[in-house]
Amino acid sequence: PIPMEPPRIHRLDQAVVNRIAAGEVVQRPVSAVKELVENSLDAESTSISVVVKDGGLKLIQVSDDGHGIPYDDLPILCERHTTSKLSKFEDLQSIKSMGFRGEALASMTYVGHVTVTTITKGQLHGYRATYRDGIMEHEPKACAAVKGTQIMIENLFYNMSARRKTLQNSADDYPKIVDLICRFAIHHTSVSFSCRKHGAARPDVHSVVSSRLDAIRSVYGVSVARNLIKIDASDSDPSSSVFSMDGFISNSNYIAKKTIMVLFINDRLVECGALKRAIEIVYTATLPKASKPFIYMSIKLPTEHVDVNIHPTKREVSLLNQEVIIEKIQSGIESKLRSSNESRTFHEQT
Ligand code: ADP
């Protein structure tokens, strides 16, 4: 037989490349909301409100009162790899902002229709511009605006039929979006958050600037807030690990079927399966009627000890000395739980 010719390699169209990459950064509506809220936080907002229609597939709108976007930057705002936050690779080591790679807004324009309204300090009016495939569609139009920026994403995944179909078949993302805003709200206590469905009179999350415990109470309810223990731990031994941790964990009166773990590392909302499992183990071992815990935890590490760049959604980070840190946190939690449980038993007996 005639040997088969190997398939030839060709260069993909830039438009195809961009859409594939965009589908990775914006996996679902809730990932778009996370990126937009993080942009609002980076813009030093004190108030952030989210409106969602059709689980985010029809509309996601995030409004903030942050510093706004300069008029001259609007033309490149949604191009790939345009950012005000990072200049050289080395800056990643010390980056404090949530964003850094200038891909979020661009990605949204490849998989949805993006409208930006913004006003910066000292301007008499704002500007509105719309974007598709990274490009500003026309000159920005002058418009009335209040302080800050509003970004609207319409028809998310209109051009990715498989993604749209799987999302339409599964439960919509609205509960995930509410959950996300709850998490942000209890960490960023100097920012007020709200989240509601389009057309709804009342928001489903509404937080006001307050103490951490008040924020937890207003977002997760009294039954959580009245059953919490304050925790902290730290280590400053450079040969093992350098970190500090503080937070709240549920006591033995708290009852729930599912663990709620809200974890911020250097103010980034992240997940850490290993830490979550380690804490669940402490609960099962320490409390007789082991319920699943509620955990809010904020960990601070030297920025050069955290690699924020391992995942396109930045959901996971990797830490230097992760095992040592987890062990220290585990033993801190264990002693707090034991002493709270003993004092409870004592109360019950007297
Ligand atoms: P990154 O956050 O990684 O820089 P994005 O694509 O999310 O990339 O945003 C691009 C740029 O747009 C940001 O660097 C910032 O300058 C600007 N920007 C986006 N959203 C806002 C906002 N809500 N307020 C002010 N500036 C914003």
Ligand code: MG
């Ligand atoms: Mg961003």
